[in-house]
Amino acid sequence: MNGSNRPRVLWASRFGFVLAAAGSAIGLGNIWKFPYITGQHGGGAFVLVYLACIALVGVPILMAELLIGRQGRRDAVGCFAVLERPGSPWMIVGWVGVAASFILLSFYAVVAGWSFDYVVMAASGALRGRSPVEIEGLFGVLVSSPGRVIFWQGVFVVATVAIVLGGVRDGIERCSRILMPALFILLLVLFGRGLMSSGGVPALRFMFQADFSALTPQALLDAVGHAFFTLSLGAGTMITYASYLDPEADLGGLALRIALLDTLMALLAALTIFSVAFTAGIEPGSGPGLVFQTLPILLLELPFGSVLALLFFLLLAFAALSSSISMLEVTVAYLVDEKSWPRWRAAGLVGIAAFLVGVPSALSFNLWQDFKPFFGRTFFEACDLLVSSYLLPLGGLLVAIYIGWVWPRRHSLAELGAGRQQQRWVHSWQLLLRYVAPAAVIIVLLNQMGVFR
Numbered sequence: 315m316n317g318s319n320r321p322r323v324l325w326a327s328r329f330g331f332v333l334a335a336a337g338s339a340i341g342l343g344n345i346w347k348f349p350y351i352t353g354q355h356g357g358g359a360f361v362l363v364y365l366a367c368i369a370l371v372g373v374p375i376l377m378a379e380l381l382i383g384r385q386g387r388r389d390a391v392g393c394f395a396v397l398e399r400p401g402s403p404w405m406i407v408g409w410v411g412v413a414a415s416f417i418l419l420s421f422y423a424v425v426a427g428w429s430f431d432y433v434v435m436a437a438s439g440a441l442r443g444r445s446p447v448e449i450e451g452l453f454g455v456l457v458s459s460p461g462r463v464i465f466w467q468g469v470f471v472v473a474t475v476a477i478v479l480g481g482v483r484d485g486i487e488r489c490s491r492i493l494m495p496a497l498f499i500l501l502l503v504l505f506g507r508g509l510m511s512s513g514g515v516p517a518l519r520f521m522f523q524a525d526f527s528a529l530t531p532q533a534l535l536d537a538v539g540h541a542f543f544t545l546s547l548g549a550g551t552m553i554t555y556a557s558y559l560d561p562e563a564d565l566g567g568l569a570l571r572i573a574l575l576d577t578l579m580a581l582l583a584a585l586t587i588f589s590v591a592f593t594a595g596i597e598p599g600s601g602p603g604l605v606f607q608t609l610p611i612l613l614l615e616l617p618f619g620s621v622l623a624l625l626f627f628l629l630l631a632f633a634a635l636s637s638s639i640s641m642l643e644v645t646v647a648y649l650v651d652e653k654s655w656p657r658w659r660a661a662g663l664v665g666i667a668a669f670l671v672g673v674p675s676a677l678s679f680n681l682w683q684d685f686k687p688f689f690g691r692t693f694f695e696a697c698d699l700l701v702s703s704y705l706l707p708l709g710g711l712l713v714a715i716y717i718g719w720v721w722p723r724r725h726s727l728a729e730l731g732a733g734r735q736q737q738r739w740v741h742s743w744q745l746l747l748r749y750v751a752p753a754a755v756i757i758v759l760l761n762q763m764g765v766f767r
């Protein structure tokens with residue numbers, strides 16, 4: 315038996331859906347990862363390539379995922395049972411999504427937990443009056459303490475479960491309505507402060523002056539990979555969220571809005587972080603430690619620095635939370651729709667499981683730091699590689715092939731393109747979905763596997 319006969323709870327409004335889906339998209343990927351990879355790849359030219367990847371690969375696949383969810387009206391696995399038939403091999407797309415979002419939740423919670431710890435440090439004044447060397451050292455003290463890291467990882471998972479327990483409308487949508495505007499305002503305040511400092515103009519120049527000689531093949535590949543991660547593609551999240559949409563929603567418009575909000579937040583976050591870095595004369599290419607080690611030092615040197623640091627880590631925590639709820643919802647929707655589990659049981663048990671699977675990731679920075687059984691990688695690094703470099707691109711590739719080649723074209727036309735003008739858009743979208751997106755993803759996957767080396 316499955317739960318598909320039960321009336322499905324829908325989003326209270328399409329705006330609520332856009333906020334929730336943008337909430338899923340906007341996360342650590344935007345505020346932590348995008349700035350540091352942009353820094354590493356030298357700025358402007360990489361930003362242009364990234365924008366092209368979002369437009370040509372990300373948005374078409376995002377639309378395809380929304381289409382699958384809205385037509386199937388079940389969880390990511392069940393959608394393919396509806397669109398094809400029960401037991402169809404295409405259900406594997408849903409399984410890839412469930413696996414990806416579950417593993418992602420397990421280690422995402424570890425990094426998100428650090429941001430909770432920093433919120434408390436900033437609020438309690440523990441950052442104030444310290445020398446830069448001491449502040450930089452705080453990160454090492456935090457991650458090398460297994461108890462502290464696991465505690466905050468647990469708090470983060472409990473917060474995620476609490477929201478998902480409330481359900482789609484009263485939990486996820488209501489929370490997104492608070493978190494997303496708060497996030498936007500916090501980021502605008504920090505952005506304004508950053509632009510006014512002496513690093514503002516150099517940051518704009520770094521981000522928007524393209525020097526194509528700095529562009530490497532690896533930059534192109536990273537841009538495609540990051541487009542998947544940042545738009546939450548290939549993980550079943552957008553399929554699941556779209557399954558709670560009303561049948562009349564205009565999917566193209568919704569996909570564009572989600573992608574625009576996500577891109578805007580990534581650009582604002584990167585500009586903010588670079589302007590703070592340039593003010594202090596620091597190179598933006600300093601890597602993953604940028605946000606936790608470098609940024610607090612720099613923020614604290616500004617007037618009202620400790621308030622700014624508090625705002626920044628709150629921002630990071632909110633962004634992570636609105637993403638993690640979408641990861642949990644994928645597996646919860648599967649258990650509720652396919653196995654008829656009550657939501658409380660699904661959310662509770664999946665939360666506990668994700669926490670337990672995440673513990674080795676938390677230990678990868680301390681007790682198990684030197685335990686590298688996965689081709690010289692720690693457990694955390696192996697999970698990250700598996701999800702970000704393989705599962706998400708694979709899931710996205712299968713979605714593109716399914717909607718581009720397998721699902722009858724007339725259905726897409728009927729669903730997306732009523733007017734003549736729209737039909738033209740649908741044709742361009744299909745071209746991207748059939749040729750451009752699969753080619754880009756296949757190249758990325760082959761490169762990951764070392765074929766070009």
Ligand code: PHE
Pocket residue numbers: 338339340341342343344415418542543544545546547549551637638640641
């Ligand atoms: N898009 C999220 C971020 O940028 C990560 C994510 C990936 C969330 C896949 C859900 C699914 O942080």
